Amino acid sequence: MTTAPSPRSLPAVWLRDNCPCAECRDPGNGQKLFQIVDLPPSPAVREVRETADGRGLEVTWAPDGHLSVYAHEWLAAHAPGEGERTAGDGRTEADKTLWRAADLEGRLPEAEWEAYGTRPEVRAEVLDSVLRLGFALLRNVPCEDGQVLDVARTFGFVRETNYGKLFEVRVEPDPNNLAFTGARITPHTDNPYRDPVPTLQLLHCLTNAAVGGDSGLVDGFQAAALLRDEDPRAFEVLAGTPVPFRFTDARTVLSAERPLIDVDPLGRIREVRFNNRSIGTLRLPADRIEAFYEAYRTFAGILLRPELQLDFRLSPGDCLIFDNVRLLHARTAFAENGARHLQGAYADLDGLASTLSVLRRDQQRAREAFLDELEALFEGEGAQEYLGEEVTMAQHMLQSGARAQAAGAPGHLVAAALLHDIGHFHGPLHGRDLMEGHDNRHSHTGADRLTPWFGPEVTEPVRLHVAAKRYLCAAEAEYRAALSEASVHTLEVQGGPMSEDEAARFEAGPHAQDAVAVRRWDDQAKDPAAHAPDFAHFRPLLRGLLRARTA
């Protein structure tokens, strides 16, 4: 997070347009309540004051005296000039991970249907793969008729087309599309003759016993980026030429005229359309036609490079979800007397992105709620309890975190030091039980409690911080001599100093050194005279270490 800029350095009309007050935005739904022409033509900042709570700035506007309050956090996150690095809406090449086959072979973005349904973080990962890589595979989706629609509804809305809500990909008599034959289908995007084109496609494999019928995917953004590198003039021609696509059958006459490579106003690749079957008759002056065909052939050549095409075979139960304005899909020919049956459906990227954002927002909220809970422990129970030391439990842990920080320890060890005794709170046995002779195994309780939120680099030093004491007592005579009275008291309950064998096994463990480091800060953090920062000081550090909740 960068420092919040001064309001006077920001474009005034932009700042005023973003006033969050209840007159300017509906407090309920967040919608803007004024029109741009309602603002004074040249608003100017008249006065800036820090807000009473220190969390933002109060701006008084000239000429109309309007009052706006901007949170420092909002200013830092939104100030213009941060530049083009902005996430945007996630739809251009700037927000994608472009790939070639070798980048993904053996590492397909995939998940089990059951886990996808029950674990939000698995769902988030699948949806993120579709946005970032352009596709994901769900495995063991029930092979039931219409199931593909249920898959689509997990993240968005089915887009009905002339092929129906759901379409059957199998050999059909009198097919209106070559997809419904056993023919080889070269890499293409679907429905380029639609505008708006369906931006997502799902293909759910029910049967694939035919000889042939393997699947292929090509990253069209990667191919377009290669074209731009290798032949910038051809890229310009394709981005600048509307191409007619056409589909007709007894009930349908569709046509759309869009470029093969669509770039956004900043020139970033945003959509790719490519379909040799439905490209129509170009009408342009002759010289432009020739330039187009040259570029078209060059682009087709890149799209057909074997190193770009990821090949795999759909098995019954697999459901492929892919970005139809980025990835091209293909299939090898198959024997028409063999059984191959997919069910397909279309949907849209915006709904999928919304579902992912809501998942992340919920995760984010859960993370903040967890941090709130920790803060409450530090400020409530922890600030009142003493465990045989002259400092409260909270003071002890805060001092411990502060010592780690002062020692220049990495963030995960600061967090481990700060939270090492968290198991004393609300554990199955209270800290006081330990003092009364029962080992509440607070190191394990604490580590387990942190496991849903932090990786092992945080949880394992917490888990081992008692073992580290027993280890140090065995390994360093002077360590044992310096222990506090309370620590000596609990040592016996905890098993006493390690044997040589125990110590050797401990040393060989992956987190032993970290646990020893945490232990030393722990031991030094019992100074009633020391002043440690409060929990809020550590909150951003903890936030940065929190992971997606895994259950």
Next chain:
Amino acid sequence: MTTAPSPRSLPAVWLRDNCPCAECRDPGNGQKLFQIVDLPPSPAVREVRETADGRGLEVTWAPDGHLSVYAHEWLAAHAPGEGERTAGDGRTEADKTLWRAADLEGRLPEAEWEAYGTRPEVRAEVLDSVLRLGFALLRNVPCEDGQVLDVARTFGFVRETNYGKLFEVRVEPDPNNLAFTGARITPHTDNPYRDPVPTLQLLHCLTNAAVGGDSGLVDGFQAAALLRDEDPRAFEVLAGTPVPFRFTDARTVLSAERPLIDVDPLGRIREVRFNNRSIGTLRLPADRIEAFYEAYRTFAGILLRPELQLDFRLSPGDCLIFDNVRLLHARTAFAENGARHLQGAYADLDGLASTLSVLRRDQQRAREAFLDELEALFEGEGAQEYLGEEVTMAQHMLQSGARAQAAGAPGHLVAAALLHDIGHFHGPLHGRDLMEGHDNRHSHTGADRLTPWFGPEVTEPVRLHVAAKRYLCAAEAEYRAALSEASVHTLEVQGGPMSEDEAARFEAGPHAQDAVAVRRWDDQAKDPAAHAPDFAHFRPLLRGLLRARTA
């Protein structure tokens, strides 16, 4: 139709890519069967021959000897260089009729729901209005819950969004959108935070008894075109700046970054997005932000010009269908205690355009089928029957049409002369009945038969051509003297010469002069020695006069 160009003058790769042979295109579904890289790198025309039927050209290609046959008609219609005048996909300003309020006041594009449902040409007109003007109104749509979805399904597919398949526009408690309050809503497009944005919206009025709540529409393409005229720099800024739009509620986090004015690669206005409520926080370098806000304010000012906004009030039973990527819609505030209830739905322009194309294709086919039927009459029955003259009925009518043409008559009179005796065919009484003394009123039968296909400028001279004979017999002694024997015979059955009163009334009729002209060609068209062109000669002329079938 322009003359077909020579294949040698056309871009060779383009021509080859458009080869219609069964190897190149699936004869069933018309899909292209090869990829662009499958063509020889530099195909060249080796030989060109006229086809045996004279309807096209046979091209032999170098180097591979491939054979393509192109119809003259196709070449004339598709040859490049005809330029930018191409219809495209109908989505840019090039294919729209831009309007201001005054252009449409009192002349709203509207139709009765019942006629829309039963008369294809009414349906075609409504759909055409949506494409050309951006909207149409259906009147007296049943005020039933969910009816709006049935309206959408008459031309396309409902696009489900976070607001549901159908959304209720009425005052809601705790609304997630200001649309669901009684607030004034200024001109805007819907769902700019979706990509793909729904391109069509329907609003069906069930109740509108509240004070206020009037509707307004603004042609966003017109406003954008005005901006381009008045401030080209501002237009460029808006077309070149991706703008973040955002919507969030408990279940939704949508964002899209698209320009307020979207132009196609040729710079033509293609989509307009404008929504003061959901525009998000722009992140750009400061100087670009200021340029954007200036242009944004200017554009907003144009959009709010009163002369641009068409105001009207939806009554129960009205269903408004409008282009959501072109038209902005608005409503005045209304009393929240008043009853106002609309049901809305989204759909897409591509489906609507397809439905219209299919309607037109069907109409086109029906027209060709009608011409086929006429041709069969001329070549079958008409070529065998004589009605007391020395020429067949077909010869007589063809001579009559040819005489009109030789006299330089306008197309509709050539058609009337050609078809004047069509009532003798398949009428309730056959031509022979007339010769036997029964008036088969063939002039009326013929005119009625032509009525679904031609305007009164064709049908009324046909209807009056017998009356014209009775008139001329009364008005010109020498006319009666020159009549053929058969004509004299039938004159009595037809009522004899007109009385003075009858003649005066006839003369005063709007088509009398045309009917007299047709009558004279009729009388001159009984020459067994004359050579007249066949029906095929007249077919293009008739095709040009045919109108959409009106029943």
